[in-house]
Amino acid sequence: MTAPLEVVGRSVERSDAVGHVTGRTRFAADRAFPGMLHLKMVRSPLHHARVRGIDLSEAERVPGFVRALTAADVPHNRYTILSLIGVEPEEEFVLAEDRVRFKGEAIVAIVAETEEAAMEAVAKVRLDLDELPAVFDVEEALKPGAPIVTHWGNNTFMYEGHPCRRVRLGDVEAAFARADHIVEGVYNSSPIEHAPLETTGCIAVPEGGRFTVYTNTQALYFSLDNTSIILQVPGNRLHFIGGTVGGGFGGKVDVIVEPIATLAAMKTGRPVRFVYSRSEEMQVSSTRSAWRIYLKDGVTADGRIIARKVTSYADSGAYSRQTPYALTKHAANAAGPYAIPNVSIDAYCVYTNRQPTSAMRGFGVTMASFALEVQMDRIAETVGLDPWSIRFLNAYRNGDMKPHRKLADDATLIETMQAAAALVGHELTAEQQAMTSAPRAGGDPGGR
Amino acid sequence: MAKLRGTGMAAVNYPTGMNLGGDPSQALVHATTSGSFVVTLSATDLGQGLRTVIGQIAAETLGVAYDQVVVDTADTDTGPHDMGTFASRATHRVGNAVIAAAVEARKALLDVAAEEFEASVDEIELDGHGNLMVRGVPARSMPVAEVASMAQFKYGRTIAGRGSFMKPRSEVDPETGAMDPDSTEAHACTVAEVEVDTETGEVTVLSIRSAYEVGRQVNPALVQGQITGGAWMGMSHALYETTAPYYPAPDHSPRDFSEYLMPGPLELPEIDCVVLEMPSSNGPYGVKGIGEMTANSPIPAIVNAIYHATGVRIDSLPVTPEKILRGLDARRP
Helix, strand or coil: CCCCCCCCCCCCCCCCHHHHHCCCCCCHHHCCCCCCEEEEEEECCCCCEEEEEEECHHHHCCCCEEEEECHHHCCCCCECHHHHHCCCCCCECCCCCCEECCCCCEEEEEEECCHHHHHHHHHCCEEEEEECCCCCCHHHHCCCCCCCCCCCCCCECCECCECCEEEEECCHHHHHHHCCEEEEEEEEECCECCCCCCCCEEEEEEECCEEEEEECCCCHHHHHHHHHHHHCCCHHHEEEECCCCCCCCCHHHCCCCHHHHHHHHHHHCCCEEEECCHHHHHHCCCEECEEEEEEEEEECCCCCEEEEEEEEEEEEECCCCCHHHHHHHHHHHCCCCECCCCEEEEEEEEECCCCCECCCCCCCCHHHHHHHHHHHHHHHHHHCCCHHHHHHHHECCCCCECCCCCECCCCCHHHHHHHHHHHHCCCCCHHHHHCCCCCCCCCCCCCC | CCEEEEEEEEEEEEEECCCCCCEEEEEEEEECCCCCEEEECCCCCCCCCHHHHHHHHHHHHHCCCHHHEEEECCECCCCCCECCCCCCCHHHHHHHHHHHHHHHHHHHHHHHHHHHHCCCHHHEEECCCCEEEECCEEEEEEEHHHHHHHHHHCCCCCCEEEEEEEECCCCCCCCCCCCCCCCEEEEEEEEEEEEEECCCCCEEEEEEEEEEECCCCCCHHHHHHHHHHHHHHHHHHHHCCCCCCCCCCCCCCCCCCCCCCCCCHHHCCEEEEEEECCCCCCCHHHCCCCCCHHHCCHHHHHHHHHHHHHCCCCCEECCCHHHHHHHHHHHCC
16 A cells, blocks of 8 residues: 555545535435325323333224234344344333333334324324323432333343443552542433434335335344344345445444334335434434443652543433443543553443433543543643643553553554644643654553 | 632543454545545444545545545445444544555556556556656556456456454453553543533533543544534533433433433534644554544533532432532531
8 A cells, every 4th residue: 555545545426416406315204105104102201100001902093003013923022233233131112011111112103094193093092091200310220229221120231240330440549548539420411312404214115025214214124133132023025225325423323213114114015215204303302311420540740640530321211222331431541541550440321211222422431522622621630730741740641551451552542632722822841742652662552 | 699700620541442352444546437436344334434535535545536436335135244433433444445445456557558558567556646657757657447447348457445443352351451442542622611600500601621641633624523412412411402301300301302401502612623644553644533422521521610619519410400409508507
């Protein structure tokens, strides 16, 4: 690859640019098929409740009503997206069985000739629910006596026998004992929405003994494989077509609409369209988790961070979806791009009665970066350094051991900070200007 | 009451890919008799420009013009398996798979041309504009379309290639957290400038200026697009958005964009960036992923700038005017 590059490195025009800016791009839900039915969901109005009964009699009399689907209609009524990579246990229901764990949880799918008929029938389904106590705060959820959201007796996802994803390097407590300063901070974030312009949706079409599903998923095979598991049909009976996504940001890695729309197409023999409304996108689809992150750092008088202890809680909501995986990614990044020889991380995936959370841009790292980089300024102020100097002093280099025991081999934090300083006209010291990410003489500094 | 200005910074890294379940992508490439190369995938373009950059990587490796490459993707009946578009993985994983497929297809093309020209394969070259020739002998030149037709009608051969790339599964040690979860790390350093109105608690972001190190830019305009969009999204997370305005209470959650606040065009600050290229050892042409990370460093940079302006350290997001006013009140003697 030593020859000069011809095409890589050129700003050729994005293939979908003209279609998008002229409004001509066709999105998944823009298609129409003869005889297409519309699916709308009956959802829990309560945050936590026992389901006593479902009365469909009035809904069935709405003109245009075609059929209803309940839990008993779903061949394998479990939605556990990470089961594809061996993550257990199965926990979420495609349609609720005896309990609902968040406001908005799907209970009954209504299929009708028009969207209006589907909405009218949804409004006429009578639910008999017994409200249960609910919990909304990650640390409240871990206290004895808290309402239990899961079916296994506590409110944490279990990582190979541990209630949290752990990282351990060196001896944090010994380093705290010899540190000149202890700097502590608690950082919180509220949940946020992916806010795509195009809401989540699909159309499932029966075709020659197979089902073609037009979808705006970010991951066609995640959607196909999960649908195959839930419907208990071989994957080769399913044909998924995607390709244009009107905003993903991680929200369309969930595969929540395809299985039930395909089941409805199977049961009715007709094309079925299931597209989230804007309020479903905001109130029902996954959000980014709320986070609470406790940081405790041991720092020397000259500003070197010799120990960092991180205790993080991500609010997974009522079901875990992709969030257990986010905590693992968090754990691999929660010490930041700094060379810290003693690190202890406990990252908890906590269940509450909130709308479930899942993947979102920056998966497990965005809120860690917020906490860490505000904390770095706190440390700088404590030891009397400026924000640039504290980061240059502690920046990781190639050959350093990261807390998860991977050697850094592509670190360029120093060079990136030098470029930013030049961009904004911040004057660096001669020493900072001369620094590089090249391996330290003598390799990883170890315990320091 | 006053409008106070401040500057804050943040520096971050961000991993490319996440392979704790194993992370493979496949690609197929074949030549048509009309002179195109078709890249067949099942990866999805989210609007970030995946089809475009994959076309560029294929054209580069094949040695043909960008407009000779057609990217056919996102159909599970035709496209080979791909994990999906997330974790800043697609350009890295799919790009590597496409390079492997394109190398194989290019060799098949050169074999046919060599036979036709009665030359050895290493004497044949592509001019990057759709022609094959014997090196140093411009008279012995032929369009790719003609060689592809000959492969079909004269030699009975395919001009095709298969490619796959997989970062193998890494198990996490449950005691120590030891793992190899990603392929490389990209870097960013952001400086934000804000103005805080101490009467209303409102924050105006004046500028977000960043340096990014992304390995290699396949398409600089698309990298710039990610940086600009991410700066806006980070600013929005820092100051505006939440689905639980009274968190942790779940009440009054928004139902639409009139209730879910985000900054509009009038709130957009000056956004500027420089991009460093320090190629990774394992990405296609040295690529690192930039898809997710661009919203990250703007958040703490803005929060640190608010502290610099006002002396109020906010440690919960979003930073609402109420939090700033309460912070200012607490500082009054």
